[in-house]
Amino acid sequence: TDFCLVSIGREKESKNIGLEEQGVITNRGTIKCNSDDLETSVKGIYAIGDVTGGLMLAHVAYYEADIAVANALTSIGGFPVRKIKPNYKVVPSTIxxxxxxxxxxxxxxxxxxxxxxxxxxxxxxxxxxxxKCMGEIEEKGFLTILADKDTFEIVGASCIGAEASEIIAEIALGLQHNLTIHDITETIHTHPTLSEMVVEAANAAVGKAIHKKGRPIHN
Structure with missing residues (x-):
């Protein structure tokens, strides 16, 4: 082993920013907020990101920011937005x-x-x-897609290799909207692209992959 990654975690930065003076309730650095709209204990003040005690990921914070702004504007009225409830059903992660x-x-x-x-x-x-066009280094890795055997609905995926964080996004969309393996296999994917691997893995799940040997793996 040449290198070792040590991850010691992060701390919430919610102290000494005036929350107490405004009456915002906190607990050990976590800001208490309503799970329906991200509003804190004080009307009109919203919280997003790490300080809410949820997943400490930048893309989750971006998602919550959009929701908090929309809900704040909705409470004021007169803006072309609607109230949104956070949904953490699908949260992609990347290393x-x-x-x-x-x-x-x-x-x-x-x-x-x-x-x-x-x-x-x-x-x-x-x-x-x-x-193969990208070179030998980029040929390493794989994508796996999991689907419910009875309904064929996508339930998860993992990818290791070039642009894995980009490839996983399509599957996240499928999970969010309860798509099935067949919804993917029946969608035309551009050739040649890395995203083709999604349809290839989906075909492999139902034993229809034509660019590799193998049958669907049952568990």
Missing amino acids: FTSPNIGSVGMRRKVAKDRGIDVLMGLFPYKALGKA
């Missing part, structure tokens, strides 16, 4: 290492623990035309 790592939804063990029998489609970068 920006080399190779890139991305995941969203459930892992196989989690699905199994929840009583979901899954199909798993795996597709390697080395079988993808775009990855």
Whole structure:
């Protein structure tokens, strides 16, 4: 081993910014807010990001910022926005290492623990035309997609390789809208692109992959 990544965590920065003077309730640095609209204990003051005690991810904070602004403007009235309730059903995560790592939804063990029998489609970068064009280094890695065996609804995915954080975004959209494996396989993907791996892995899940050998993996 040449390198070791040590992650010691982060702290919430909510002290000495005037919250107490405004009457905003906090608990050990976490700002108490309404889960329906992100409004704090003081009407008109909203909280987003790490200080809410939720997932400490930048893209979650961006998402919450949009919601907080929309809800604040809705409470004022006269703006072309609507009230939005936060939905954390789908939160993609990424490790920006080399190779890139991305995941969203459930892992196989989690699905199994929840009583979901899954199909798993795996597709390697080395079988993808775009990855071959990018060079030997980019041929390393794979994408796996999990789907409910009974409904074919997508339940999760993991990717290790070039632009994994980008590839996982399409599957996050599918999870958000309860799409099935067939919704992906019946969608035309541009060739040659890395995003083709999504449709290839989806085809692999139902035993229809034509660019690799293998059958759907049942669990």
